[in-house]
Amino acid sequence: MNAEAGRDLTLGLETLRGRDPVAGQTATVTFGELRAAGVRVCFGTLFARPHGSGSPGGYTDHAGARAQALAQLDRYRRWEDAGCVRLLRAGREVEDHLAGGSEALGVVLLMEGADPVRDADDLAFWVGAGVRVVGPAWGRTRYAGGTDAPGPLTGAGRELVTAMRELGVALDASHLDDAAFWEAAELGPRLLATHANSRAVVPGNRHLTDEMARAVAASGGVIGLVFLSTFLRAGWDLGQARVPLSELAGHARHYAELVGWEQVGLGTDLDGGFGQEKAPLEIERYRDVPRFLDLLPPEHRAGVAGENWRRWLTRFLGAR
Template sequence: MTERGWNGCSGIRLIDGHLDLAFGAALGRDLTLELEELRRADPVPGQTATVTFGELRAAGTRVCLATLFAQPQGPESPEGYADHAGARRQALAQLDQYRRWEDAGHLRLLRTGAEVAAHLADPAAPLGAVLLMEGADPVRDADDLSFWVGAGVRVLGPAWGRTRYAGGTDAPGGLTEAGRELMAAMRSLGVALDASHLDDAAFWEALAFGTRVVATHANSRALVPGNRHLSDAMARAIGERDGVIGLVLLSPFLRAGWGPGQPRAGLATVAAHARHYARLVGWDHIGLGTDLDGGFGQEKAPAGVDRYRDVGRVLEVLPAAHRAAVAGGNWARWLTRYL
């Protein structure tokens, strides 16, 4: 597929609003391998890998929002964190991983809109990565946020499930007192809010602080019920603030009631979420937030997306006039204007 890119150049230029690259490395995956080699020795059972640096290059991905994601302790993650110190250790290890990848030339960490613009203008540049903290438990308190900003974090999502700062997925509740202090610090330091995973009460409280806002990976609640997804009112609020909403390529987030063993959701379901958002906020506020390496594998990706280089197929089911914008143009505008 050939398309006009965000800056008028031929060829697809993807920007992915959500990739858990360092989390995958923490699970033992070597993303510097070619995908076939990684799959032959994949240390993660039951999740066929789809993402490597080679796959990202093959897809034409120029920039991504790359996460620092500390996994909390739970039935499926007994090794996860149980307190702030454990969350911080995970995030620091992932930060070190990104720095080592940068030293090896696999990616370049980007901190400002000007750096993003220069990076996108350089066809020989490696993957550009803007650091996004998904779930704020690694942050000790509001005073500690400056440390993470100094380390390169430019976007922060206070919740995943419930955190010390906010209610989140399947964990209703608003901001805690610590969460309100964190939001004030984010506003002061210019850190953008990722509204993905925020419970409704926390979402509306957080917006009142006036920070820049996106939803890096969030589908529509009108099509798939649950507080993990954005209500129409939430989507409109993000669009009104010139934010971008990233479409998630995960079957249970695309088709209501999807479960293991069922056929994977089709690309038409991705288009349905995109079109629904477009009716609410317009095509200029929709992007990709694939989350393809976010704790699931090929088994739960949409049919037709068997590896990351297939992401361009998503664009083929969208209106031709808006493909370049959804592929990366909208994220490019937001990152260069607000980062």
């Protein structure tokens, strides 16, 4: 999203901020900032923007969504050619990357909103391209109800989730509406939630209920915590003081009480369309993310920082 907005993520953050093409949104993420924070592997999204999503243009049909996702895939490949990232497709590749000394950012491709997929038979194409995780919804898609768009899986959605199970593609529950979530869970794909906070703390179908969190954990999935003030405190508005990290730690503790610290990780979403203005109070740039870990029990900090995601990725990535 940052690159498509004209940001050059190879620049230092201060240089980027000095020539930032995005108005009203102070950048926090560059490749250098991710390295400075200690990030070695992340989920990288293919996110096609639907018409009416608050940005110019946007797709209105499958062809438009597919064109956006293919262009983003090409960008990741060009970054890989330049040595900025390494696309990771299997657990052993994650282990090799973490064991090596490469400064490239390891990227596992996640499709957020499945409209770029023509139908269930087309999923194999995207798997061949490196996609290992799919979230069927963002808002409403041809496949499922999603954020602020209640609804179940469609017939095509049930076929897609079944194909995901058969091809070993994990299902990201982060944006699924409740009805679609429970239908999908019954079909048996591997579940995770790459970026989803707790509905027990902040109302709304963008967040996980306690029952949903338990279902994700029962599937072996990890839940990533989102560093967005509107997701941390109910009713927060941009005109208010930014929410302190202690309230994010409250979401983490709630999840840990439900499913254990081993199922809790980072899912910051700081590159996901908002800037410093909506980040927690103590987060001025991405390298500040480790400050959050200081608020957690010492014995669980390494797990939340990355070991829980490493365990999931090396065990399940690409596995059928």
